Amino acid sequence: MSRPLVLAIETSCDETAVAILRAPRDILASEVASQIDLHKRYGGVVPEVASRNHLPKIRPLIEAALHRSGSSLTDIDCFAATRGPGLLTSLLVGYSAAKGLAIGLGKPFIGINHLEGHLLSPFLPGIDRAFPSIGLIVSGGHTMLVRSTGIGAYRLLGRTLDDAAGEAFDKVAKLLGLPYPGGPEIDRLARQGNPKKFDLPRSMAKSGDFNFSFSGLKTAVRYLLPKLEGDFHADLCASFQEAVVDVLVQKTIRAAERSGVQLVTVSGGVSANSRLRSKMLEATTSARLDLKLASPSLSTDNAAMIAYAALERYQLGYRTDLREDADPNLQLV
Numbered sequence: 001m002s003r004p005l006v007l008a009i010e011t012s013c014d015e016t017a018v019a020i021l022r023a024p025r026d027i028l029a030s031e032v033a034s035q036i037d038l039h040k041r042y043g044g045v046v047p048e049v050a051s052r053n054h055l056p057k058i059r060p061l062i063e064a065a066l067h068r069s070g071s072s073l074t075d076i077d078c079f080a081a082t083r084g085p086g087l088l089t090s091l092l093v094g095y096s097a098a099k100g101l102a103i104g105l106g107k108p109f110i111g112i113n114h115l116e117g118h119l120l121s122p123f124l125p126g127i128d129r130a131f132p133s134i135g136l137i138v139s140g141g142h143t144m145l146v147r148s149t150g151i152g153a154y155r156l157l158g159r160t161l162d163d164a165a166g167e168a169f170d171k172v173a174k175l176l177g178l179p180y181p182g183g184p185e186i187d188r189l190a191r192q193g194n195p196k197k198f199d200l201p202r203s204m205a206k207s208g209d210f211n212f213s214f215s216g217l218k219t220a221v222r223y224l225l226p227k228l229e230g231d232f233h234a235d236l237c238a239s240f241q242e243a244v245v246d247v248l249v250q251k252t253i254r255a256a257e258r259s260g261v262q263l264v265t266v267s268g269g270v271s272a273n274s275r276l277r278s279k280m281l282e283a284t285t286s287a288r289l290d291l292k293l294a295s296p297s298l299s300t301d302n303a304a305m306i307a308y309a310a311l312e313r314y315q316l317g318y319r320t321d322l323r324e325d326a327d328p329n330l331q332l333v
């Protein structure tokens with residue numbers, strides 16, 4: 001049997017993305033059209049604006065992906081799309097488009113959980129996947145620790161009880177007057193700052209479980225701000241980032257050690273953070289654990305990770321019932 005080809009669409013938030021993957025995990029095309037500039041002026045994603053802007057981009061992106069991969073629609077063995085979680089009106093655009101193609105061409109369709117896409121993204125491209133693993137997913141909407149023993153076999157170890165890590169980055173950046181999305185801005189400024197300058201809380205670091213909390217940290221920054229003078233931005237960014245990274249790293253290592261799992265994976269938008277990457281590498285090395293980080297270009301939302309999850313599921317025989325719709329609250333576990 002030839003190596004199956006999957007086309008996947010991702011429209012869960014403000015990125016319109018289309019990717020084509022060939023088994024086992026060759027990315028033939030991964031097109032991403034960002035709406036960041038549109039949402040910048042509002043300081044965050046406006047759902048109505050996001051869904052309206054996915055619509056005109058879908059078709060040109062599909063054509064671009066087909067062109068780049070050197071394939072045509074009839075070559076595709078399976079169509080996939082993000083089913084949730086995300087903004088319903090945005091999800092519906094990509095989900096309906098992929099479903100329509102599958103129906104029109106008489107091919108299978110698979111709806112994918114966006115978080116499974118992030119979770120498996122460290123195995124792209126070309127690296128062999130391995131289980132069991134402890135996966136830290138850190139994005140704008142989610143922060144969770146998951147134990148995986150296979151495709152679709154996930155157990156939740158812990159999650160944020162309030163803000164997601166990326167949300168904390170974005171909110172603190174907003175307090176500092178930095179543009180949306182704040183994560184990359186804080187990462188950049190923090191490089192020139194002293195991470196020990198301000199002593200910020202490491203919430204729940206010693207809670208004994210694998211849950212997180214970041215809203216107290218954001219509030220601590222808010223109360224600190226009016227007391228500061230001069231050029232404190234770089235030091236504050238570095239100290240804030242250090243507080244987030246410390247807790248993420250500590251809990252991930254503890255989760256791996258406690259469950260006796262050798263492999264740690266880190267994915268989601270915040271896994272692009274340079275400090276998180278270097279501290280996680282340091283900590284896993286000294287704990288003699290293996291680490292697979294999502295490559296920076298596959299950390300933030302993209303369709304290659306959705307196509308990869310779909311390819312794994314396709315080969316295991318999973319298919320999504322066409323009567324099932326997108327689900328903004330879809331759970332991973």
Ligand code: KG4
Binds near residue numbers: 138181182271274299
């Ligand atoms: O995975 P993603 O693209 O979308 C969601 O599924 O949420 O994650 C976006 C989040 C945003 O909060 C953004 O600020 C954050 O990832 N982010 C970063 C960095 N790059 C993106 N946070 C910290 N440092 C970065 N370098």
Ligand code: ZN
Binds near residue numbers: 114118268300301
């Ligand atoms: Zn995401």
